[in-house]
Amino acid sequence: MGQEIILEMNHISKSFPGVKALDDVSFHVRKGTVHALMGENGAGKSTLMKCLFGIYLPDDGEIILEGKKMDFHNPKDALNAGISMIHQELQPIPYRSIAENLWIGRYPMIKIANIPVMVDAKKMRDMSTDLLSRVRLNANPDTKLKDLSVSQIQSIEIAKAISYNAKIIIMDEPTSSLTQAEVTQLFEIINELRNQGVSIIYISHKMEEILRISDEVTIMRDGRYIGTYLSSELTMDLIITKMVGRELTNLYPPKNNVPGDVVFEVKNFTSPNPRSFKDVSFDLRRGEILGIGGLVGAQRTELVEGIFGIRASSFGEIKLHGKTLKINHPRDAIRKGISLLTEDRRGSGIFGVLSVRDNVSVASLDDYVDFHIKLNNRKLNALAEDNIRKLSIKTPSTKTKIQSLSGGNQQKVIISRWLARDPEIFILDEPTRGIDVGAKYEIYSIMVSLAKAGKSVIMISSEMPELLGMSDRILVMCEGKLSGIVEGKDANQEKIMELATKYM
């Protein structure tokens, strides 16, 4: 070690309504190193990086880059100062060429009398070819981005970062949708950048990768700084202890549900899209919590959306109580007693501009119609108030627009929407993503009490501790296929990771 410190973030704090996302966090990065940033979901890693990249303005604290105090108001300030960020969700412009994607906003121009008149396409292409070779991507700069794979698009993003002469590149879960071979290639590029003196801030949940690539590791928990350690002195167990920081048993409610007979069966379920789920078969018992694990891109969301009728299936069978269900639309699934809490809360869960009451009741209005036409608004209010109390949803009133609630409370509102239907099968897709620890515990409690009441729960989760802590059995998917089902008590992290990468 011994390299000079290039970046200091000191005493950074940031609050959102209802949540203190960062609480006096300090973070120092050395020149020419790979610095991993670790923590559970909701620990504040992304928020910290968004403060660094000018997306959020910290409430408190200072950012010092190469000895100079910085004040970033937007990503452009950060880019100009030499900080680049490669987001977890890449943002390509699919129908434009590689060259245009690389140089957008700063095209090289042909000038006449010093006035830029048109884009210098040749120069742009040459500069692009040069950049592509630096990230070892053998592609024509005229190729449209829609024709590239995810890992190739990621290389384009890295090339873009290099083109800004970035001193620091932030990578947020860069390997989440890459194959093993692609990961190895990415690491070669990272090594090269490191040798050239670029610092990489590497955010990931994957410990084995972090121990392989990083020089130092900073760990965060619940919006607080826990410590910075040399990777050579860390082990997986040490990282987990520091990340979780408390007894794992306290994170989950006591699981006193007892799985019974099989109520729900999925057989040879296959998507018409050849890259999506194929030939998945499993069953679900009364009073059971079935976890579904796997890496991002394993098609878990697609599978449950197929079951629920949001996506089409081309082959296979779904049975409830031995009877085959015909599901072409979410409506069909809902009527049969299946509910799905979708992964993308903002995209397909909440009605942002509508009230908490309307958000709770939208799926069960049929039960509140008088004289075939008039809604019983008094009963609808009571339904909302009931759920607010039972799930301890923090909201000023039932009339408050849901978009002004915190993420955890929004999630509880959507959960009440489905509880109001009293579903027999409740599927929850990443139910605790982006939610603070307290609300997580409450959501776990709801799941356990549903199972105790004889309902069946399916939970997709990308958080290993959550899967292990909550599931009676864990179904693992890889590349659209079912790679195994493990009994909860026999499950451990290694076993699940092994299954999650089985077909790669």
Next chain:
Amino acid sequence: MSTRKMKLNSSNIKNRMIENAMYIILITMVIVVTILRPKFLSLGNFQNILMNSSVRLIIALGVSGALITRGTDLSAGRIVGVGAVIAGTLLQRPDYAAKFFPNFPDTPVWMILILAMIVTMLIGLINGLVIAYLHVPPFIATLGMQSIVYGFAQVYTRNEPIGGLKVELTSIATGRVFGIPNLAIIALIVIAFMWFILNMTKFGKYIYAIGGNEVAAEVAGVNVTFTKIRVYALAGLLYGLAGVLMAAKSGGATANYGIGYELEAIAACTIGGVSTAGGVGTIGGIVSGVLIFELLKTALQFLGVTPDLQYVAIGLVIVAAVAIDIRKYLAKK
């Protein structure tokens, strides 16, 4: 501490003013014009404004459903024209010399009203089917319908103006009950009907849900396709009513009736706080939007502004009103 409190209070007042910007504009306008032209505040003038607003309000209420679901309806005005020419051609005086259908028997007004509303509802239904099933963006679907309907209406009327309407029809527009114009009473009934639909029925809740987040509505089991079709069909029904009333009011009809009314209706809805981003809009807002629009037009006439400059003023008010109104939503992000 005390300065901070004061600052909070003043920002509170500012917020309140932004919340109620439309009503403040409305009242200010009335006060200013009354001071300048005292006759503005006469009963006759208000009856006049009420009568003019009534038809436009019915059209605006029709368009509002489309707007709340993040759609739009550019065919509204031309469908109003269809309603007008159906009433015009089928409700002429039996003794009128230039009768459009000389052999058409004398038919009660209510029958023709229902016929007109059924025809226009079917046109709206086609709008809905094209939008919901063929997934043609509402802007384009209704733009096409605007042209198609106008063409048919011209063919139907052979491009002739129609006059000589029966007294039974025209008296609907001229009549009053306790000094309140019949048209205003009809508008009130439509307001109550639409209020009930939007606030007290599943259909209404689904309209807001689709506008708020169509994907989430689908996932929550809402029949998005069917709801959208019903929105456009219901709108068509209201346009038909508006068209017949327009014919009654003017005592005649041509295929050109209602041209451009969709833009006024959309503008009035937007002024009244119906969000173009969907999911937001109240009956009270739409009513005040239409009233502001009509009051503004009358006020400008009273002030002696030339018709050409009235267009300029109306355009400015639309943009300014929405710019103020949109603060409500911007501030909350």
